[in-house]
Amino acid sequence: MSVSRPTLVLAPMRGVTTLYYRQAFVQHFAGLDCVMAPFIPTVSAERINPKLLKEVLPENNGDLPLIPQLISNNADDFVQMAVALADLGYDEVNLNMGCPHKPIRKKRRGSGLLPHPDLVEALLDPICARSPIKVSVKVRLGVADKSELLKLVPVLNRFPLSEIIVHPRTAEQMYDGSVDLDAFAEVVAALTLPVCYNGDIGSLAFYQNVQHRFPAIHRFMLGRGLLANPFLCEEIKGIDSSVEHIQRITAFHDDLVGRYEAVLHGDYSVLGKMKEFWIYQTRHLSNGSKMFKKLKKAQRLSTYKEIVCEFLSAAEWVRPV
Ligand SMILES: Cc1cc2nc3c(=O)[nH]c(=O)nc-3n(C[C@H](O)[C@H](O)[C@H](O)COP(=O)(O)O)c2cc1C
DSSP states (O other): OOOSOOEEEEOOOTTTSOHHHHHHHHHHOOOOOEEEEEEEEOOOGGGOOTTTTGGGOGGGSOSSOEEEEEEOSOHHHHHHHHHHHHHTTOSEEEEEEOOOOHHHHHTTOGGGGTTOHHHHHHHHHHHHHHOSSEEEEEEEEESSOTTHHHHHHHHHHTSOOSOEEEEEEESTTTTOSOOOHHHHHHHHHHOOSOEEEESOOOSHHHHHHHHHHOTTOOEEEEOHHHHHOTTHHHHHHTOOOOSOHHHHHHHHHHHHHHHHHHHSOHHHHHHHHHHHHHHHHTTTBTTHHHHHHHHHTOOSHHHHHHHHHHHHHHOOBOOOO
């Protein structure tokens, strides 16, 4: 049995794991080792500015190590952005080759690069030669065909990439169906680079299953499952808390809503963010689906807060299995 402690990374989720979410999360929950910020599309050097980099400015982020992520198919722009990130103090940048959204992949960015080993090689060659900081890559199994990533592996192996984060679904699956651990096993066997597992880790049992099957993997990225069960990293690391689950979720929620109220203008924007928050956070509440139905209809922040208060005071935590 492996005794080494895993490295647990918060997955980037654009619009959801915002800097405000990340700031609040680490105040209330332990066990994360690192966070990856949602992707920033690369732009040409003269258009790089603090507004574009706001999500990753060190003053907006705490002590937990952060890896910025870029989405790009332009090596020059990527390298210039990597230079800007190096100036901010970062020592690693991630290239998103997994985004499944059609408009992105049609432009051969995100997962749209996966079926094109020649394009990936032409992109990584100058990036790896000129980036002043380490480069890692986040991938899926392919667009429609699960063997695409396997065909890309010999290209990836040729570069000194610091890590390959694999989410074993195709882009066409989006987030549906299950992750393919057999396909993941084939990719792991073929890669000579360090691998991080990502996908569907939502309970201690699921994590242990992946960990037992792949004892050589020590890095795990957690997204939706951690958002639904924010205690998961603590459970994985065996960190105990004496404070009751619903009480901790309530404190986290109140903190987050306060942060959004301080920076967003008007009820509508804050409600938009908080409704997205509850898509995940209601999953393990005994009255979660009723609560979500009701709060989706709220038009005013005051009504929303009354609904949250009413439901949370009656909620019970349903342990994920
Ligand atoms: C709303 C949403 C936004 C996402 N944004 C990003 C992103 O900016 N960059 C990225 O690499 N992946 C993004 N992802 C994918 C997640 O990082 C992760 O790979 C995926 O959710 C699978 O992991 P999970 O099952 O632990 O959630 C996003 C996923 C969702 C649902």
